[in-house]
Amino acid sequence: MEGSSMKMSPVEKEKELFHVVHKVPPGDGPYVRAKHAQLVEKDPAAAIVLFWKAINAGDRVESALKDMAVIMKQLDRTEEAIEAIKSFRGLCPKQAQESLDNVLVDLYKKCGEVDEEIKLLKQKLRLIYQGEVFNGKPTKTARSRGKKFQVSIKQETSRILGNLGWAYMRKTNYLAAEVVYRKAQKIYPDASKACNLGLCLMKQARHEEARSVLEQILQGKLPGAGDIKSRNRAEDLWRELDSWQPPPLSSNPPGLGLEDDDFADGLERLINEWAPNRSRRLPIFEEISEFRDELAC
Structure with a gap:
């Protein structure tokens, strides 16, 4: 590599430096x-046309579709x-x-399509459960902000x-949210989700x-409890507890519905659907069945 760079002309070196500085891939294709247009000219409308x-x-196509979706969201x-993503x-x-x-998932959240978001999140869990995301391995390589790192199946x-x-929570189905948060904390606890459980x-x-x-966060007993954002949020929620005015109880409180099913029965049914061949079940999903008994209490 060093020898080839020594043979580069000044113009070629300038082009290479340009691509590195602006993070623009080399070439002259539409992508x-x-x-x-997106990164150098700062013209999002023109970038969308070219991504199309x-x-x-x-x-x-994959990169163009994702990059275009990000700009459209902005x-x-x-x-x-x-x-666009659904079609292509x-x-x-x-x-x-x-x-x-x-x-x-991010787009559904942005435009408030909560039901579609829930449906897709359940599908993502199903794919993990079936071993189609981690390929039966305990970890996978993920990327964020240009850096690679390992994510365990429990973390994901x-x-x-x-x-x-x-x-x-956004559907105000707090009982269902509580069940899901408690399950998440059993699998891989952290302070951020504990804050949400406390709010729930x-x-x-x-x-x-x-x-x-919240005490578990403030006493530093959970992973991520040292994160200033999580700690500040826990402190804010703690202060709210003394002055919290509970809403009046409804005569018809929302059920634990996962769509039309009772949450406990629906969760158990989903488990069976996810793994008709139980020998393929990942160990962490064996724990989900515990919630049926817990909810019955």
């Missing part, structure tokens, strides 16, 4: 031109981004589907359950239980 051209030309064109994800390889699902499952819990209990006017959960 490269789209990235140039890249998709239609089969030029780095321009409040979220519904268009959702339809079939052109992308199987290994790209998980990352496209992650983009979709807990993360998705946490997102599912927050989706139920507060929403149900179960103040002492909420206080017990």
